[in-house]
Amino acid sequence: MKIILAKSAGFCFGVKRATTMAFDAAGKCSRICSLGPIIHSPQLVRKLEEEGVEVVRRVEDVPGGAVIIRSHGVTADELEELRRRDLEIVDATCPFVKKAQEFARKLSREGYVVVLVGEAEHPEVQGIVSYASGGEVFTVADRAEAEALPRKKRIGVVAQTTQSFENLQQIVGVCLEKSLELRVYNTICDATSVRQNEAREIAAKSDLMLVIGGFNSANTSRLAQICKEILPATHHIETASQIDPGWFHNVQTVGITAGASTPRWIIEEVLERVGTVGK
Amino acid sequence: MKIILAKSAGFCFGVKRATTMAFDAAGKCSRICSLGPIIHSPQLVRKLEEEGVEVVRRVEDVPGGAVIIRSHGVTADELEELRRRDLEIVDATCPFVKKAQEFARKLSREGYVVVLVGEAEHPEVQGIVSYASGGEVFTVADRAEAEALPRKKRIGVVAQTTQSFENLQQIVGVCLEKSLELRVYNTICDATSVRQNEAREIAAKSDLMLVIGGFNSANTSRLAQICKEILPATHHIETASQIDPGWFHNVQTVGITAGASTPRWIIEEVLERVGTVGK
Numbered sequence: 301m302k303i304i305l306a307k308s309a310g311f312c313f314g315v316k317r318a319t320t321m322a323f324d325a326a327g328k329c330s331r332i333c334s335l336g337p338i339i340h341s342p343q344l345v346r347k348l349e350e351e352g353v354e355v356v357r358r359v360e361d362v363p364g365g366a367v368i369i370r371s372h373g374v375t376a377d378e379l380e381e382l383r384r385r386d387l388e389i390v391d392a393t394c395p396f397v398k399k400a401q402e403f404a405r406k407l408s409r410e411g412y413v414v415v416l417v418g419e420a421e422h423p424e425v426q427g428i429v430s431y432a433s434g435g436e437v438f439t440v441a442d443r444a445e446a447e448a449l450p451r452k453k454r455i456g457v458v459a460q461t462t463q464s465f466e467n468l469q470q471i472v473g474v475c476l477e478k479s480l481e482l483r484v485y486n487t488i489c490d491a492t493s494v495r496q497n498e499a500r501e502i503a504a505k506s507d508l509m510l511v512i513g514g515f516n517s518a519n520t521s522r523l524a525q526i527c528k529e530i531l532p533a534t535h536h537i538e539t540a541s542q543i544d545p546g547w548f549h550n551v552q553t554v555g556i557t558a559g560a561s562t563p564r565w566i567i568e569e570v571l572e573r574v575g576t577v578g579k
Numbered sequence: 580m581k582i583i584l585a586k587s588a589g590f591c592f593g594v595k596r597a598t599t600m601a602f603d604a605a606g607k608c609s610r611i612c613s614l615g616p617i618i619h620s621p622q623l624v625r626k627l628e629e630e631g632v633e634v635v636r637r638v639e640d641v642p643g644g645a646v647i648i649r650s651h652g653v654t655a656d657e658l659e660e661l662r663r664r665d666l667e668i669v670d671a672t673c674p675f676v677k678k679a680q681e682f683a684r685k686l687s688r689e690g691y692v693v694v695l696v697g698e699a700e701h702p703e704v705q706g707i708v709s710y711a712s713g714g715e716v717f718t719v720a721d722r723a724e725a726e727a728l729p730r731k732k733r734i735g736v737v738a739q740t741t742q743s744f745e746n747l748q749q750i751v752g753v754c755l756e757k758s759l760e761l762r763v764y765n766t767i768c769d770a771t772s773v774r775q776n777e778a779r780e781i782a783a784k785s786d787l788m789l790v791i792g793g794f795n796s797a798n799t800s801r802l803a804q805i806c807k808e809i810l811p812a813t814h815h816i817e818t819a820s821q822i823d824p825g826w827f828h829n830v831q832t833v834g835i836t837a838g839a840s841t842p843r844w845i846i847e848e849v850l851e852r853v854g855t856v857g858k
């Protein structure tokens with residue numbers, strides 16, 4: 301039996317970097333916390349807690365010592381406040397998110413009304429918005445929300461890194477109707493689409509497909525759905541223990557991928573188990 | 580019988596301005612020519628010839644004295660050459676076209692690859708392109724041509740003033756796929772869409788619609804077609820002599836509009852004739 305593991309399975313560049321930085325810092329600092337959970341993986345958050353990394357929700361709750369900023373980033377005010385308190389800052393903001401923050405600030409400073417394509421409640425979006433708050437800034441989730449925007453002479457658009465290109469494209473089309481000058485920085489990160497495209501390719505040449513990740517993880521569910529459309533014998537699992545040996549009947553090739561918040565060791569446990577039951 | 584004449588019938592702001600400037604200059608200068616015909620109206624070009632305005636095709640053919648630049652504008656090189664020859668320049672380039680030229684130059688100077696939405700053979704387009712020729716510049720007529728563009732980090736878009744918004748919108752959507760940063764100046768002039776929308780409104784409340792303009796004028800034919808869809812009793816005419824008194828049977832309201840190259844006096848001859856036959 302052949303096993304194909306997706307190269308893009310699991311953490312993206314920014315999350316991998318943030319978790320590495322968090323474990324490194326945990327080894328060096330005696331008092332350390334992270335501002336929000338580093339990632340939507342209870343298993344990983346627990347591991348970090350064992351290393352002494354406490355999760356706090358607000359800047360006011362940081363007890364002192366070192367503080368980790370996760371890949372989503374924080375608002376300009378929060379960063380300012382952390383600096384003012386003279387904490388040791390481990391800034392694991394994803395460099396792609398930092399870019400989106402910088403473009404938002406640049407557009408705002410150069411006099412553009414900033415339109416951020418994304419979900420208003422998402423911490424990444426709140427962070428990016430804060431960098432444009434010197435001027436007017438609107439967050440729009442979709443075309444309909446863009447259509448409600450007022451007319452502005454100059455509009456500058458940036459996107460939450462996880463948005464789909466099609467959504468950005470539609471909103472840009474509407475913003476073109478609303479402005480005389482339009483400037484767009486395409487700050488979409490391709491980690492999600494690369495992972496989805498690779499999953500499609502692997503599903504097409506497999507007899508069984510396993511998609512690993514939390515049942516409440518939106519991106520893992522989407523990944524499983526994409527694979528299922530191509531290969532009905534697709535199973536969404538959280539851990540190796542959920543694998544049913546019956547699935548492997550007559551299977552020549554098993555494809556495996558994992559959502560963005562699935563830690564490496566969980567993928568490896570699955571690989572090991574598949575190697576055993578698939579014999 | 581009621582007659583409704585469209586406010587937007589005939590010349591747009593830029594063509595009106597250019598013809599006024601041409602007649603004014605003709606009255607003052609003894610030796611004068613225009614670089615290309617001021618407008619696609621043989622009647623008007625003949626009138627200007629009677630006033631001493633000769634039409635020449637190329638800068639080399641300008642005999643000396645004064646030269647009129649028509650509303651489409653000229654290339655940067657041509658303007659340079661006219662200046663070098665120390666001619667009296669009557670620059671009737673439409674201010675909206677001038678803006679498009681300036682934005683093309685600005686984008687090019689700031690390092691953007693310029694994409695001009697328009698027809699490559701049109702003199703206005705050739706003029707605008709010339710202002711961006713310090714850097715890379717592409718002219719694209721439609722979505723398909725835009726899809727053939729290479730990927731570029733920074734793309735700057737401007738449009739020929741007479742393009743449709745839908746075409747610009749589609750091309751901008753494609754350029755977004757081709758770039759990381761996209762900047763768009765919407766240089767479309769609304770004279771055409773205003774004229775078309777007003778024609779629609781008038782046709783809807785008339786019993787007979789007359790659309791005046793050359794049979795070979797693309798914009799007049801389009802205008803007649805738009806009206807015909809709303810009011811089948813629409814007639815495209817070139818001059819007052821083509822009016823058939825039989826059309827006015829049972830007509831309460833006559834709507835009248837005219838294409839972009841139709842001179843005022845031709846519209847007035849039609850008004851007069853309608854007033855007579857419609858009694």
Ligand code: F3S
Pocket residue numbers: 312313314315371372394395396397461462489490491492
């Ligand atoms: S956190 Fe990940 S999804 Fe992209 S923006 Fe950074 S690599």
Ligand code: F3S
Pocket residue numbers: 591592593594650651673674675676740741768769770771
């Ligand atoms: S020539 Fe006329 S169509 Fe617009 S760009 Fe100038 S007013």
